[in-house]
Amino acid sequence: MNRFLIVYHSKYGSTKRYAEWLAGHLEADLCTGRQLKTVNLSQYDAVLYGGSVFAGTISGFGKFLKQADSLPDLPLIVFAVGASPVNDETAQAVRSANLKDRDVPFFYLRGALDLASAGLFDRSILRMIGKSIRKKAPETRSEWDQTLLRCTAGEAADWTRPEAVVPIVECALAL
Ligand SMILES: Cc1cc2nc3c(=O)[nH]c(=O)nc-3n(C[C@H](O)[C@H](O)[C@H](O)COP(=O)(O)O)c2cc1C
Known part of the structure; x- marks a missing residue:
């Protein structure tokens, strides 16, 4: 081999x-x-x-x-x-x-994505991204948007x- x-x-x-x-x-x-x-x-x-x-x-x-x-x-x-x-x-x-x-x-x-274990800088970036997704109309949010929203709300994903x-x-x- x-x-x-x-x-x-x-x-x-x-x-x-x-x-x-x-x-x-x-x-x-x-x-x-x-x-x-x-x-x-x-x-x-x-x-x-x-x-x-x-x-x-x-x-x-x-x-x-x-x-x-x-x-x-x-x-x-x-x-x-x-x-x-x-x-x-x-x-x-x-x-x-x-x-x-x-x-x-x-x-x-x-x-995987887990806000709780992310560093301060990464956490603030993810929160900012979550904020910008919440401004979008729900029907225009992609699957990735939905995932990010759940993760920025504190749901860990692996x-x-x-x-x-x-x-x-x-x-x-x-x-
Ligand atoms: C600040 C930040 C930016 C990220 N950007 C992206 C991205 O552009 N595309 C993506 O698919 N995942 C992105 N992720 C998710 C990471 O790629 C994912 O958590 C990955 O599992 C990290 O790998 P590691 O555990 O080996 O560090 C991002 C995560 C953080 C915290």
């Missing part, structure tokens, strides 16, 4: 959970974006990068690319973890905003599921 490295960036733990599930399936090594500078990438056959989505951006991905670009031939799979519902539109939007025209396999997974990593595992094993 190929030797895999999974690099992840997770603020509240859901991306870490997915990275650990993937590591279990692929017998992969795991490291955070910060630990990456101590890792010799050339010992791996492929790298998987996973980052949480904040304001549309895959966290740590820009930094990771600078390091991974020194090994341009290393196969790469990217997964992003956000609270928006999983659908083609979301996946495409996150992909094109972050990967631009980079032609690598990309997966979007759903994480959509992480171990089986969601199966397509990523299949993709990695087919490299």
Whole structure:
């Protein structure tokens, strides 16, 4: 089997959970974006990068690319973890905003959202978003709007599921 490295960036733990599930399936090594500078990438056959989505951006991905670009031939799979519902539109939007025209396999997974465990800054941003959604007419609110409203009202949500990593595992094993 190929030797895999999974690099992840997770603020509240859901991306870490997915990275650990993937590591279990692929017998992969795991490291955070910060630990990456101590890792010799050339010992791996492929790298998987996973980052949480904040304001549309895959966290740590820009930094990771600078390091991974020194090994341009290393196969790469990217997964992003956000609270928006999983659908083609979301996946495409996150992909094109972050990967631009980079032609690598990309997966979007759903994480978790819990206002109570969020930091002060993140909490105030979520509250502001909730406020702006409440200004919209209820019939114009999207599914994501409704989710955010519930979460900003204090309802914790956790959509992480171990089986969601199966397509990523299949993709990695087919490299
Ligand atoms: C301030 C803030 C901004 C966020 N922005 C987005 C976003 O643009 N799109 C999205 O899908 N989820 C967004 N989220 C939800 C996070 O991506 C979600 O909580 C994710 O599970 C976090 O991953 P982590 O637990 O690995 O840190 C946001 C959350 C916070 C607190």
